[in-house]
Amino acid sequence: MDTSNWDWEKGVKVISKINDCDAETEWLTEPYASPDGEKVAVLAKTEEGFDVCVNAKAWGQTFDNAWYPRFSPDGRLTCVASTDMEWTLAVDGEPWPETYGYIWNTMFSEKGDVIAAAIQQDGTYGMAINGEQVGELYETASEFTLSADGKRTAAVVQVQSMDAADIFTFQQGCYSVAVDGQAWDIKVVNAWTPTFSPDGSRVAAQMRSSLYDYTIIVDGTPWSKNFAMVWDPCFNPKTGTVVAPVRMAGKWGMAENEQVIWDPVYFQLWEQKFSPDGNNLYAICAPQYGRWTVVHNNNTWNVLVNTMLTDLTVSPDGQRAAAAAKEKDKWTIMADDALWPQWYDMVWTPVFSPDSKHIATKVEKPGKKLTVAIDGKHYKEDFTHCWEPVFSPDSQKVLIRGVQGGKFKRIVAKVNEF
Template identity: 50%
Template structure:
């Protein structure tokens, strides 16, 4: 997460950049991206025939590339982009490319320590790179890439045994495992999915498929002693280190912790679980029956039910939650088992204030965008805007938006909603 305490939180509206003028400077301007603090706006621009680069606050980078895409601002405001030149790929950060080029590169991720990480393919082998340094060991296949919370470690599902076409016997014996910083576990499985680090960045858990019909959770290569019909992504309790994962038993879904069922298998679906920061509450998206989704806290579902629930957010104190509901093509925002009065053409993941008392979300209606706080819309809509950010004191909201061809930075008081 970015350190918002150092940002400018003086109330008011400030024009950061006249982005409408970019179209007269460049042959083409692609989608805009905003930095977390709202001080920078960037986009891919076409500077000539087959020439592209990145532009930040109206200034184009010096180097030109055949292709530029996947712009992402780091938490500290650096712009990272994936570039291609002469058929080779690399990452450029604030206009400076990593020293090596690769067969392909994707999935840029930022570590809390300032590291920049990517998935990499080099000479037909796969792994991860951190600040331009690749894993020492690469693999014939790698996927489900992730990084630890502190940014010091990377992990992925990797294939450690070659499998020829139609070689069912080798597949049955197991050919996949987890590699951490390029070092593979000794245990192999039929399949692995969704590795995740614990809060201390020391342990890794993942879903594993033992046989065609048996699934469980593995932790640092060791499996739970119980198997299930299916499992979903595990997560660590940030305080105790216990591991929770949705599990399927008898055709229904429940929740298991360290191999023992803690929520009875009585749901049609159960997934996207999150522990509160203090580890005392466990939240998840559940379906009480087919097509009736809601949110559950410690196994107890909310009363509201909708066809789809997504983007669960838990408050910092762990006692509140918010999520999006979707019925046909209409989105709603629910918080504390209550649905906000308005509905939207699109909505984005809710954001809680640091003190847990307020929740805001970016929404779209009739092609215009705005921010809604506790169900009340800001007094203006925009051509484009980004997810809201609360001030550390929870009394202000940063709105980053494009309004009338201008990229603006608005610090609004919560009373403005």
């Protein structure tokens, strides 16, 4: 997401009252903020149906139903909408020309120039990009995925029909992965999490080859080795190799192109992520039963939490990592083998500054008070609604989007103000 052309002048800007709309409304939904903080949207129930208000101005487009409003990275507002029992996606008030039996799971390319969604038509399933169906539709489809550039799609699809409780056909393999709407030739018992390489040219997925054997399948070809279980694969952005956590003899390790590179010594291992240069591999692990930390190039951190560790994030320079950590019923951020001193009722995915020096996150304080914290110190003001923070390109400022007293505010604060 390119933030270089956003307004980064320090200060507070009141965008709109979230309960205002220039149309006659019966009720409004919760607000949704654009990435740059210049827009706030609500779905509006009118006497005729549903409309959408952006900065208190209605689209003027009435639908029988509307839901799932989402802003694209380039600032366009989308929502799933229906008219006369047909569903489509509306983008800035303009519905896609094609309608479907149902549509859901809006997805965006990194830049936001491509919008995709899952579709159902006449009982068959697939994907559409910018309003056009991609390839074939299938009896069932799930795990919908869009490449980073938005040019390609992938999903797990059913390629073999079977009757209810037909366990024999199921065990022979009824599923595959469809890339750009075309299924791979192979049939498997199950498949999950199709994952694109960073350039979008390749796809890897989890695969269940029998009732008891699991492996990774890459571009339609399975690894030759099976494991007791596997988790999501990912591609090394430098070498193109595929790594995935694998379970062997009751413990978890890491495999690369089917060869085990981290011995199976962990009680759990997942959410692995490479640094942008591909030289550092991080993951969330349980070196002890019920105790969680981060492992970096097969070296575990010392700090542990006892309930949960999730949303692992790697810094742009690849030298740091952070994750949301839960100890009993409180949350904080685990970063660089240490925990932030402040604990919260909830924290969200950590965000690194472009220079990798700072970490920010949305947090919830006692009393359902929401705000933003940077490097363990939270902002001086609280909000009833708040969205994840965004750093300026020079890493010196942070964008805070929040609602106070019914007003949606766009705040640009200096990092050293925290």
